[in-house]
Every structure is written in structure tokens, then in C-alpha cells.
Amino acid sequence: MKSYNKIFIGVIAFTIFAFIAANAIMLNAGQSESGRPYRVEINRLARVIEENGFESVDLSQCVYVVNIEKYGGDFYNAESDYVVREIGGELYRFDYTANENNNDIFLIVNFFLTVMSVMIIAVMIYIRSKIILPFDKLKEIPYELSKGNLTSPIKENKSRFFGRFIWGVDLLRENMEEQKKRELDLQKEKKTLLLSLSHDIKTPLSAIKLYSKALSKGLYADKEKQSEISESISIKADEIECFVSQIISASRDNFLSLVVNNGEFYLSELVKRIADYYSERLALIKTDFKVESFTNCLLKGDIDRSIEVLQNIIENAVKYGDGKEICIAFSEEENCLLISVQNSGCTLPEAELPHIFESFWRGSNSDKTGGSGLGLYICRQIMHKMCGDVFAEINNSFLFVTAVFQKA
Numbered sequence: 001m002k003s004y005n006k007i008f009i010g011v012i013a014f015t016i017f018a019f020i021a022a023n024a025i026m027l028n029a030g031q032s033e034s035g036r037p038y039r040v041e042i043n044r045l046a047r048v049i050e051e052n053g054f055e056s057v058d059l060s061q062c063v064y065v066v067n068i069e070k071y072g073g074d075f076y077n078a079e080s081d082y083v084v085r086e087i088g089g090e091l092y093r094f095d096y097t098a099n100e101n102n103n104d105i106f107l108i109v110n111f112f113l114t115v116m117s118v119m120i121i122a123v124m125i126y127i128r129s130k131i132i133l134p135f136d137k138l139k140e141i142p143y144e145l146s147k148g149n150l151t152s153p154i155k156e157n158k159s160r161f162f163g164r165f166i167w168g169v170d171l172l173r174e175n176m177e178e179q180k181k182r183e184l185d186l187q188k189e190k191k192t193l194l195l196s197l198s199h200d201i202k203t204p205l206s207a208i209k210l211y212s213k214a215l216s217k218g219l220y221a222d223k224e225k226q227s228e229i230s231e232s233i234s235i236k237a238d239e240i241e242c243f244v245s246q247i248i249s250a251s252r253d254n255f256l257s258l259v260v261n262n263g264e265f266y267l268s269e270l271v272k273r274i275a276d277y278y279s280e281r282l283a284l285i286k287t288d289f290k291v292e293s294f295t296n297c298l299l300k301g302d303i304d305r306s307i308e309v310l311q312n313i314i315e316n317a318v319k320y321g322d323g324k325e326i327c328i329a330f331s332e333e334e335n336c337l338l339i340s341v342q343n344s345g346c347t348l349p350e351a352e353l354p355h356i357f358e359s360f361w362r363g364s365n366s367d368k369t370g371g372s373g374l375g376l377y378i379c380r381q382i383m384h385k386m387c388g389d390v391f392a393e394i395n396n397s398f399l400f401v402t403a404v405f406q407k408a
Contacts, residue, residue, distance in 0.1 A: 004132050008124050015117040022109055038064030038096040042083055045094065049087050067095040141169055145176065178259075194247065201243050204236035211236075258305075258378070260385040264408045265303040267330075267337065268296045274310050274328070287323050294330040298408040299337060301386035306405070309382050309390070310339065312375040313401045317343035319369050321399070336388075337405045346399035356392055379403070 041064050048057055049068075057068060069075065071091035080095045211229045220226050275291050282289040299306075310328075317326050322345020329340045347365040348356070355361045357380045362373040376390070383390045389404045 004128060008128065011120060011124055015120065019110075019113055019117070022113060023106075039083070041065050042085065042094045042096070046085050046087055046092070049092065054092075064096045065094055066097060069093040069095070138166070138169070145173060201240055204239040208233050208236045208240075258381055258385060260302045260305050260382060262300065262302055262386055264298050264300060265306070266296060267294060267299055270299070270303060270306055270310070271328070273307055274314070277311075278314060278326075282318070282326065285318075285323060287318070288325045290325070290327040292327065292329045297337060300406040300408050301388065302382075305382045305386065306403075309379045309403055310341065312379050313341045313390075313403070316375055316401070317341055317399070319371065320348070320363075320365060321345045333404075335407050337407055338402050339405065340400050340402040342398050342400050344398055346394055346397050348394065348399065350394055353392060353394060357390070376401070 041062055045057060045062070045065060045068065054068070054070065059065060059068070066080065069078075069092070071093075075091070075093055078093065078095055080097060082093050082095045085092050085094065211233050214220060215226065215229060220229055271291060271294065278289055314326065321343035325342075325344045327342045329342060331338045331340070348363050349365075352363050356363065357376050358373075359377040360373040361377075362371060376392075379390050383403060387406050390402065391404075392399065392401045394400070
């Protein structure tokens with residue numbers, strides 16, 4: 001804001017300087033030229049009188065000379081400036097105005113300078129009030145969000161320049177706040193579950209330890225009793241195994257809280273947003289990117305989540321393919337639309353194909369590539385929440401990952 005204020009003051013100072021300089025130049029020009037233009041005109045008229053007589057003079061085309069008088073009684077009594085010339089033995093008085101035209105030019109130049117200055121200052125004020133000041137109020141928002149200050153709503157603004165930006169940032173803040181709340185609730189549920197399961201494990205574990213001590217000390221000499229104790233140990237071990245399975249299941253399946261807002265959207269919108277994003281990016285890395293022809297239709301689901309699904313699939317194609325070709329193909333099956341992302345250079349063994357949608361699973365071809373093993377897992381979770389599905393297959397070193405959408 002301070003820098004802009006300096007620029008604003010500089011523009012005003014330059015405008016004032018332009019006014020002074022223009023008027024000074026015109027004033028000097030007027031003074032240096034005074035007496036010259038009208039003299040040229042008088043000389044021309046004098047030649048006309050000398051050659052053709054006084055009656056042939058036409059003043060309608062004259063700029064400076066306004067009247068010509070022959071010598072007479074009131075010859076030297078004139079209201080305007082004049083020049084006396086002797087032509088053919090007679091005296092003639094040429095009345096003239098030397099500055100009228102200069103004054104008109106002076107007024108016109110000043111008028112246009114004024115209009116231009118007012119427009120420039122008005123534009124500067126408009127930029128300051130509609131762009132600089134609103135942006136100055138927004139500059140702290142990303143910093144506050146980075147610190148986790150998510151509770152204070154962002155004040156709405158109807159600015160044509162920042163209205164949608166403010167709305168988007170406030171929506172981001174709300175989503176981050178909801179995500180934070182979901183994470184806290186999830187952590188609370190996990191902690192409660194782990195404490196409960198830990199407590200439940202103690203009972204069969206104590207029984208197993210007790211039975212083990214009894215067996216080690218030979219307290220049960222009867223083989224039938226020993227068999228009964230062994231069976232009890234096995235039952236308690238099964239209980240512990242069940243509890244452990246619950247812990248593993250909770251740690252694997254509940255770590256994501258994906259919100260899907262199901263609705264309807266057009267296939268063309270989905271394809272356009274994906275193509276706009278990846279066409280230029282893949283061209284930079286020399287990957288041939290193709291989008292096959294399709295028939296536009298209305299699909300069920302969440303447009304933003306659908307874009308996320310296709311982005312995750314394409315990102316995997318970029319990371320694990322050979323970088324030569326990525327193609328998006330379309331097909332229909334019953335009341336569903338199938339969008340297939342194909343990439344060349346697949347190095348994933350077919351035996352590992354059934355596991356690619358599991359959480360935190362990474363194939364044997366990912367040793368030199370970073371990742372979390374969650375991309376395709378998230379894709380499947382999202383597609384299931386949109387009543388769709390996703391599957392993969394390998395054909396002639398091409399990997400096909402296909403998302404199944406329901407038609408509206």
C-alpha cells in the first residue's frame with residue numbers, strides 16, 4: 001500500500017509538471033511568434049491591393065487581419081492593433097488581432113490536459129479502492145490459515161475482482177476446518193477403540209498366562225485336563241487375534257474421511273477440465289496425450305471428486321509408464337459410462353494387479369518412484385461413494401485403469 005501511495009503521489013506530481021511545462025511552452029511560442037503571422041498576412045494583402053486595387057481585397061480567408069481602412073479623418077483612431085502601409089502613394093491601415101488563435105489553442109490544450117489528468121487520477125483512485133485496498137485486507141489470510149486459525153469467517157466482498165477469490169478462500173477455510181474436526185473426531189474414536197480393545201485383550205491374555213504357568217508347573221497331570229486347558233488357551237488366542245484384526249481394520253479403513261457431494265454433471269465438463277490441465281503439462285515432458293471422441297451425456301456423482309479420481313489415475317500413468325503415450329478412452333456398458341486411462345510401458349507384474357487398490361500397497365515396480373500407495377485406494381473409495389467402481393487390467397504392456405460412472 002505504501003508503494004502504491006508513492007506511485008499515486010508521483011502521478012499527481014507528474015500531472016502538475018505537465019500542466020506547467022505545456023503552458024510555459026505555449027506561452028514562449030506565443031511570445032516568439034507574436035507579430036509574425038499577421039505580418040505575413042498583411043504583406044499578402046498589400047500585394048493584392050498593389051496589383052488589383054483595394055476593391056479586390058477579400059478578408060473572409062484572413063485569420064489575423066480584421067479590417068483595412070484608407071487614409072481619412074479617423075485614420076489613426078482604431079480599437080484594435082494596426083499597421084500602416086503606403087501602397088501606390090496612399091496610406092492603408094491594417095487592423096489585426098495577434099493572439100486570438102493562440103488563446104484558442106491555449107484553452108484547447110489545457111482542456112484536454114485537464115480531462116486526461118482527471119481520468120488518470122480517477123483510474124488510480126479506482127484501482128486503489130477496488131483492487132489495492134481489498135487485496136491489502138486479504139494478504140494476511142494465507143498466513144492465518146497456515147497457522148491453523150480457521151474459525152474466523154472471511155468477510156464477504158462483492159468486488160468483481162476478488163469476489164470469487166474471497167468466496168473460494170472462505171470455502172477452503174471451511175473445508176480445512178471441517179477436515180480438522182473430522183481428524184480430531186477420528187483420532188478420538190481411534191484412541192477410544194484402542195483403549196477398549198487393549199482392555200479387552202488383557203482378560204484372555206491373563207487367562208493364557210495363568211494356564212501356561214499351571215501347565216509349566218505340572219498342576220494338571222490328567223491328560224484330559226491338559227487337553228481342556230490347551231483348548232481354552234486356543235480359544236483365548238482366537239479372541240486376541242480377533243481384537244488384533246479389529247485394530248488392524250480400524251487403522252487401515254478409517255484413516256480417510258472422504259466427503260462426496262453427489263449430484264449430476266456433464267461428461268464434456270469433466271473431460272475439458274482434465275484435458276486443459278494435462279495437455280500442456282504432458283506436452284512439456286514430450287508425452288503423447290490423446291483424448292478419444294465421446295458422446296456427451298449427464299453423469300451421476302461429484303464433479304470435483306471425479307476430477308480427483310482421473311487426476312490420480314493419470315498421475316500414476318505418468319509416474320509408472322514409459323512416458324511415450326497416455327490416452328483417455330470412452331465406452332458404454334448398460335447404463336454406465338466407462339472412462340479408461342491407458343498408458344504404455346507398464347512394468348507391473350500381473351500377479352500384483354489385484355492389490356493396486358489396497359491402502360499403502362506399492363508394487364515391485366515402484367522402488368525408484370516416490371509415493372504413499374494411497375492414490376488408487378482413494379480412487380476406489382470415491383467411486384464407491386458415487387455408486388461407481390474402478391478396475392484395472394494389463395494388455396500388451398499397456399495398463400488400463402477404468403472408472404465406471406453411472407449415467408443420470
